[in-house]
Amino acid sequence: MSGELCAFINKNCDMLAEKILYLQYSRQPGLAERYAARDVNLCMRDIKYHLSYLSEALNVGSVSLFLDYISWAGSLLDNLKLPPEDLIINIECMKEVLAKESGRGSEALLLSYLDPALAGLKYKKEVHFSFIKKDSPYFELASKYLTFLVNADRVSANKLILEAIEGKVSVKDLYLHVFQATQREIGRMWHENKISVACEHFCTAATQQIIARLYPHIFSAPKNNENKKFNVVAACVANELHEIGLRMIADFLEIEGYNTYFLGANVPKDSIVKTLCERNAHMLALSATMTFHVKYAADIIKEIKNSPQCSNVKVIVGGYPFNVDDGLWKNIMADGYAADMAAVTQETARLLQ
Numbered sequence: 345m346s347g348e349l350c351a352f353i354n355k356n357c358d359m360l361a362e363k364i365l366y367l368q369y370s371r372q373p374g375l376a377e378r379y380a381a382r383d384v385n386l387c388m389r390d391i392k393y394h395l396s397y398l399s400e401a402l403n404v405g406s407v408s409l410f411l412d413y414i415s416w417a418g419s420l421l422d423n424l425k426l427p428p429e430d431l432i433i434n435i436e437c438m439k440e441v442l443a444k445e446s447g448r449g450s451e452a453l454l455l456s457y458l459d460p461a462l463a464g465l466k467y468k469k470e471v472h473f474s475f476i477k478k479d480s481p482y483f484e485l486a487s488k489y490l491t492f493l494v495n496a497d498r499v500s501a502n503k504l505i506l507e508a509i510e511g512k513v514s515v516k517d518l519y520l521h522v523f524q525a526t527q528r529e530i531g532r533m534w535h536e537n538k539i540s541v542a543c544e545h546f547c548t549a550a551t552q553q554i555i556a557r558l559y560p561h562i563f564s565a566p567k568n569n570e571n572k573k574f575n576v577v578a579a580c581v582a583n584e585l586h587e588i589g590l591r592m593i594a595d596f597l598e599i600e601g602y603n604t605y606f607l608g609a610n611v612p613k614d615s616i617v618k619t620l621c622e623r624n625a626h627m628l629a630l631s632a633t634m635t636f637h638v639k640y641a642a643d644i645i646k647e648i649k650n651s652p653q654c655s656n657v658k659v660i661v662g663g664y665p666f667n668v669d670d671g672l673w674k675n676i677m678a679d680g681y682a683a684d685m686a687a688v689t690q691e692t693a694r695l696l697q
Contacts, residue, residue, distance in 0.1 A: 346402045349450045353399040353442075360441060361391040367437040375430070393417075394438060398457060400635050404642065404676060407457055408669035409635050414461040416535055423537040432465050475528035482513070482521040490526045493547040494539060502554050515561050516599055519592055520685055523551055527588060531664075548588050555595070562595055571601030574696050578629040579607040579616050581640035586663075590631035593662065596685045597629070597692060613644050620654040626696055629688070630678075633663040642676035649677065658695040660688065 353360065365387055369376045379387055394417070401410035414435070421431055439458045443451050476486045485508060492501035508518060527548065534544040578594040580587050587609040594606040605623050607616070620628060628648070632641045645659050660680040661673050673681035680695050682688035 346405060346453060349446060349453060350399045350403045352446050352450075353395055353402075356445070357392055357395050358388075360395055360438075360445060361388050363441045363445070364391050364434065364437045367441060368434055371433055371437065372430075391434065391438070394434070397635060398438075400638070401457065402453070404638050404672060406665075406669045406672050406675065407460060409638075409665055409672070410457050411461055411464055412668045413635065415464060418465050419536050428465065432462060435462050435465065473532070475532060476525050480521050480525065482517060485513070486522045486525050489522055490529060493526065493530070493550055494533075494543065496543075496546060498546075498550045498553070501550060502557070505554050506557070509558070509561065515558055515565065516596070518558070519596055519599075523555065523592060524589075524685055527551065527592075552588055552591070555592070562599055565599055567599075568601035570697075572603060574626045574692075575603045575605065575623050576627045576629060576692070577605045577607065577616070577619055577623055577625045578631075579611040579619075580609045580631045581637050581644060582612050583610055583640065584632055584634065584637045585609045586633040587631070589633065589663065590629065593629055593631075593682075593685060593688050596688065600689050600692075602692065613640070613647055616644055617647055617651060617654060620648065620657050621651075625654065625657050627658045627660060627692060630659055630661050631663045632661070632665060635665050637663075638665050638672065638676065641678070645677050660691055660695065662688065 365384070394414075397413040398410055401407065401413075414431075418428060418431055421428060435458060439454065439462075442454050442458075446454070476483060476490065480486065485504070489501055489504055492498070492504065505518065505522070508522075509515070530539070530544055530547045533539045534541060576594075576597055578590050578597075580590055591606060591608075594604045598604045605619065605625070607619060616628070616630075619625070628644075630641055630644060632638050641661055648654055648657055648659060658679040660682055661676070661678045662682050666672050666681050667683050670681065670683070680691040682691045
């Protein structure tokens with residue numbers, strides 16, 4: 345049923361969005377005039393986003409992914425000083441239009457996604473959260489590093505990290521407690537519209553440049569010789585452009601002694617499978633940070649399992665959607681999942697040893 349509903353939504357997205365928009369106009373007198381400055385096409389675009397995220401969540405069987413998206417959309421409205429009831433009524437209209445247009449056979453499935461979304465919007469609680477924890481052993485270092493990045497002071501950020509290395513802070517600790525924490529915090533700040541996408545890109549690029557200067561320390565560090573017999577390929581799925589998280593994972597596994605082959609962002613399925621065979625890989629670390637890209641991870645895993653040459657390769661997945669729904673990796677038939685760099689070393693050892 346979920347596959348049929350996904351196909352229906354994808355095929356009829358324009359028609360559904362139009363019906364939802366004009367039903368909402370009829371429910372909220374004055375809304376059309378209030379949103380006139382935004383242009384009706386922008387309103388339609390927003391509704392299509394809602395429908396597309398619903399379709400993607402249905403496709404991988406994850407209510408949590410849709411709830412997370414709706415929660416983000418609600419936070420975005422708050423930051424834009426728009427009434428929260430606009431989104432609530434919009435989801436109620438979506439529920440009504442979809443139930444009518446897709447047929448009553450899909451109603452129960454729709455309700456299982458849309459009713460929790462509505463409940464979350466109506467009873468939303470303010471949660472103050474940061475990925476930079478006060479009980480972290482490097483809280484002060486991570487906080488300073490984040491401040492420098494957000495203020496576009498790359499020189500001071502670089503100096504801070506080099507001084508930390510000179511002060512005997514290990515590369516592993518920098519990756520775990522500084523780079524990972526600040527990158528997640530930067531992502532959260534962008535997600536909540538507290539920094540611009542340009543700022544997020546600057547911070548990421550600055551961290552990549554700083555990490556590159558640490559490679560002599562990574563490659564000269566003592567390695568676990570037991571792990572040298574294992575080859576690990578690391579790749580981002582097709583269309584996935586966020587590579588820094590996976591780059592850090594590959595570096596971390598290199599520190600642990602594994603032979604790593606980092607392929608980077610936006611790698612086609614066929615290229616990944618070919619590389620697994622060429623490198624005699626034992627494991628693939630696969631990254632997808634966008635909900636829309638989980639389906640590509642599922643396709644790659646299916647291709648690997650069906651390939652005689654690399655059917656024994658273990659696949660470990662990671663990225664934001666898998667952190668939102670920690671059972672999602674099972675839905676797409678992966679062999680393991682890691683929420684962070686500490687977990688990836690444990691999962692890799694479990695899968696390979």
